[in-house]
Amino acid sequence: MSAAPADTRVPVFIVTGFLGAGKTTFLRRAQQGAAFSGALLLVNEAAAFGVDDRLLRGDAVAVTLLANGCLCCRIDRGVKEELHRVLALDRGRHAFDRVILELSGLADPLAVIATITSDPYLDGQLRIALVVTLVDCLHAAQSADAAEHRRQIEAADIVLLTKTDLATPEAAAQAAGHVAALQPLARCIDAADARFDRLMEEAGPLRADRLALETFDAGGLPRTALLAHTGAAGGFACAAPGPDTFCLRIEERLDWTRLALWLSLLLHAHGARILRIKGFLSLDGAQAPVLINCVRHIAYFPEHLEPEADAGEGAGAPSFLVFIVEGLSADRIARSFSACVSGRPVAAIAATPAADRSE
Ligand SMILES: Nc1nc2c(ncn2[C@@H]2O[C@H](COP(=O)(O)OP(=O)(O)OP(=O)(O)O)[C@@H](O)[C@H]2O)c(=O)[nH]1
Numbered sequence: 088m089s090a091a092p093a094d095t096r097v098p099v100f101i102v103t104g105f106l107g108a109g110k111t112t113f114l115r116r117a118q119q120g121a122a123f124s125g126a127l128l129l130v131n132e133a134a135a136f137g138v139d140d141r142l143l144r145g146d147a148v149a150v151t152l153l154a155n156g157c158l159c160c161r162i163d164r165g166v167k168e169e170l171h172r173v174l175a176l177d178r179g180r181h182a183f184d185r186v187i188l189e190l191s192g193l194a195d196p197l198a199v200i201a202t203i204t205s206d207p208y209l210d211g212q213l214r215i216a217l218v219v220t221l222v223d224c225l226h227a228a229q230s231a232d233a234a235e236h237r238r239q240i241e242a243a244d245i246v247l248l249t250k251t252d253l254a255t256p257e258a259a260a261q262a263a264g265h266v267a268a269l270q271p272l273a274r275c276i277d278a279a280d281a282r283f284d285r286l287m288e289e290a291g292p293l294r295a296d297r298l299a300l301e302t303f304d305a306g307g308l309p310r311t312a313l314l315a316h317t318g319a320a321g322g323f324a325c326a327a328p329g330p331d332t333f334c335l336r337i338e339e340r341l342d343w344t345r346l347a348l349w350l351s352l353l354l355h356a357h358g359a360r361i362l363r364i365k366g367f368l369s370l371d372g373a374q375a376p377v378l379i380n381c382v383r384h385i386a387y388f389p390e391h392l393e394p395e396a397d398a399g400e401g402a403g404a405p406s407f408l409v410f411i412v413e414g415l416s417a418d419r420i421a422r423s424f425s426a427c428v429s430g431r432p433v434a435a436i437a438a439t440p441a442a443d444r445s446e
Pocket residue numbers: 104105106107108109110111112113139191192249250251252253278363365380381382387388
C-alpha cells in the first residue's frame with residue numbers, strides 16, 4: 088500500500104487569548120529563538136494603531152499589521168484578503184515557510200479557522216497547524232462571561248497559563264479548572280515553561296491527537312469544526328454592544344509623574360471597566376518611547392524600549408494610548424487626561440478604521 092502524499096501546504100500557527108493575556112509577551116520571547124525564522128507574521132490589533140507589530144520583528148520574513156478591530160466580523164477585509172495578497176505575491180516561491188497569526192484579544196479563532204478552511208484557494212495553500220491560547224490566571228474568572236474568551240479556549244490545542252508568578256496557587260488552579268471545563272482535550276501548561284519553537288515542532292501530532300479525540304467523543308465531525316462552521320455560516324455574533332476602543336494621541340512630551348498618578352487613580356476608580364490600556368509614550372528626557380500596559384486594575388511595569396529595537400518613529404514621536412473599555416465615556420477620559428496630565432486639549436479618536444465603523 089502506498090503512503091499518503093505529504094501535506095505540503097504552509098502551516099499556520101494561531102496565537103490567541105483574551106485582551107492582555109500575554110500573547111505579545113510570549114511571542115517576544117519566542118522571537119529570540121528560531122520560531123520566527125522564515126515566518127510571515129500577521130498581527131491583528133483591536134485598534135487602528137498598532138502596538139504589537141512594533142514589538143515583534145525578530146527574523147520574520149515580514150510583519151503585517153491587521154488593524155481591523157474585531158477580526159471575526161471583518162474577516163473578508165482582514166486576514167483573508169491579506170493571505171490572498173501575500174500568497175499571490177509569493178507565487179509559489181516559498182519566501183516564507185510558516186505563518187504566525189497573532190489575533191486581537193477580541194477575535195474569535197474558530198471563525199478565523201473556518202474562514203481559511205472554507206476558502207478553496209486558502210485551504211489549498213495553508214493548513215492550520217496549531218492553536219495556542221494564552222489564559223491570564225489573574226483575570227480568567229472575570230473574563231469567563233466574554234464569548235470571545237470562551238471561544239479562544241474552545242479552539243485551543245495548547246493552553247498556556249500566564250502570570251502564574253503573580254497569581255495565587257488557588258487562582259492558577261481555578262484558571263486551569265476553567266480551561267478544563269471549556270476544552271478538556273487541550274494540553275494546559277505554564278507559559279513560563281513553554282517554548283514556541285518546541286511547540287511548533289510538536290504541532291502536527293498535538294493537533295491531530297486533539298482533533299482525533301474530539302471526533303471520537305463526538306462520534307463524527309470534531310466539535311470545534313462544528314462550532315467554527317456554525318459561527319462562520321451564521322456570522323459569529325460578537326458580544327453586543329461590545330467594548331469601546333479609542334485612542335488618545337498626544338503631540339507634546341509627557342511628565343511621567345503626572346501620568347503615573349493619573350493612571351493609578353483611573354485604574355483604582357474604574358479598573359473593573361477597563362479591559363486594556365496600552366501604548367507608547369514620549370516622556371520628558373527619555374531617549375526612546377516607553378511602553379505601558381494595563382489590564383483591569385493592574386498597571387504593569389513600564390518598559391523603556393531600546394532606541395535601536397523600536398520599530399516606530401522613535402523618541403519625540405507623538406505618544407498614543409489605546410483604550411478598550413466597557414461603559415466608560417471616551418470623551419470623559421480624554422478630558423480628564425487633558426486636565427490632569429497634558430494641560431492641553433486632547434481628543435479621543437475612534438480607534439476602528441472608518442470603513443469598519445460603517446458596518
Ligand atoms: N508578571 C507577568 N506579567 C506578564 C506575563 N505575561 C504577560 N505579562 C504582562 O502583561 C501585560 C500584557 O501582556 P501582552 O503580552 O501585551 O498581552 P497581549 O495578550 O498581547 O495583549 P493584547 O494584544 O492587547 O490583547 C504586559 O505588561 C506583560 O509584561 C506573565 O506571565 N507574568
